[in-house]
Amino acid sequence: GAGVSQSPSNKVTEKGKDVELRCDPISGHTALYWYRQRLGQGLEFLIYFQGNSAPDKSGLPSDRFSAERTGESVSTLTIQRTQQEDSAVYLCASSLVRSIGGNTIYFGEGSWLTVV
Amino acid sequence: QKEVEQNSGPLSVPEGAIASLNCTYSDRGSQSFFWYRQYSGKSPELIMFIYSNGDKEDGRFTAQLNKASQYVSLLIRDSQPSDSATYLCAVTDYGQNFVFGPGTRLSVLP
Numbered sequence: 001g002a003g004v005s006q007s008p009s010n011k012v013t014e015k016g017k018d019v020e021l022r023c024d025p026i027s028g029h030t031a032l033y034w035y036r037q038r039l040g041q042g043l044e045f046l047i048y049f050q051g052n053s054a055p056d057k058s059g060l061p062s063d064r065f066s067a068e069r070t071g072e073s074v075s076t077l078t079i080q081r082t083q084q085e086d087s088a089v090y091l092c093a094s095s096l097v098r099s100i101g102g103n104t105i106y107f108g109e110g111s112w113l114t115v116v
Numbered sequence: 117q118k119e120v121e122q123n124s125g126p127l128s129v130p131e132g133a134i135a136s137l138n139c140t141y142s143d144r145g146s147q148s149f150f151w152y153r154q155y156s157g158k159s160p161e162l163i164m165f166i167y168s169n170g171d172k173e174d175g176r177f178t179a180q181l182n183k184a185s186q187y188v189s190l191l192i193r194d195s196q197p198s199d200s201a202t203y204l205c206a207v208t209d210y211g212q213n214f215v216f217g218p219g220t221r222l223s224v225l226p
Contacts, residue, residue, distance in 0.1 A: 033214060035216075042204070042216060042218035043160070043216040043219075045215070045216070048213065056213060091159055093214075105150075105214055107159040108159060109158075109159050
């Protein structure tokens with residue numbers, strides 16, 4: 001696609017429910033990133049995929065969070081038993097990994113999650 | 117732990133002035149450096165990247181990199197009210213790990 005596509009754009013869920021957020025990266029981009037941004041806060045790294053492997057899962061805040069990626073395409077971020085502190089915008093980004101320079105990452109518009 | 121630090125601001129400058137945004141990073145292995153702009157309620161958008169020491173200019177924006185001092189900056193000339201946003205510095209090694217700073221909030225006063 002032309003850009004990084006995320007769905008849903010907005011999600012309101014009840015505390016304790018599971019949610020699934022989807023990211024479709026730019027075609028041909030091998031690297032995919034998930035970030036969380038709470039209101040008025042900076043970007044919090046969650047997980048990075050290179051292809052369908054996740055060499056860096058260090059940012060996942062708890063075992064309620066998991067992510068997977070199919071090949072070099074769509075990724076899903078799953079939050080189980082949602083809590084109110086999970087309310088945030090979840091940003092997905094992708095990049096075409098090269099050796100040096102120009103490893104720009106491009107962001108989607110985000111999935112705004114509200115847990116009530 | 118790789119860290120990127122920025123002054124959170126807000127940085128206020130009058131319209132037409134030069135805004136100077138600064139960023140320091142901890143990982144000497146960092147190779148590429150990026151500036152993103154984020155308007156309230158929107159996702160970050162790329163302004164420019166730099167990977168060689170020195171200056172890189174793009175329109176009203178100039179990025180400056182000093183790897184010895186582990187310092188990167190962004191200058192915005194002729195600042196406009198539309199430049200009011202949060203500016204995020206990001207640092208990466210060979211594209212494996214993007215680390216973002218907390219962002220500096222810039223306010224350009226008409």
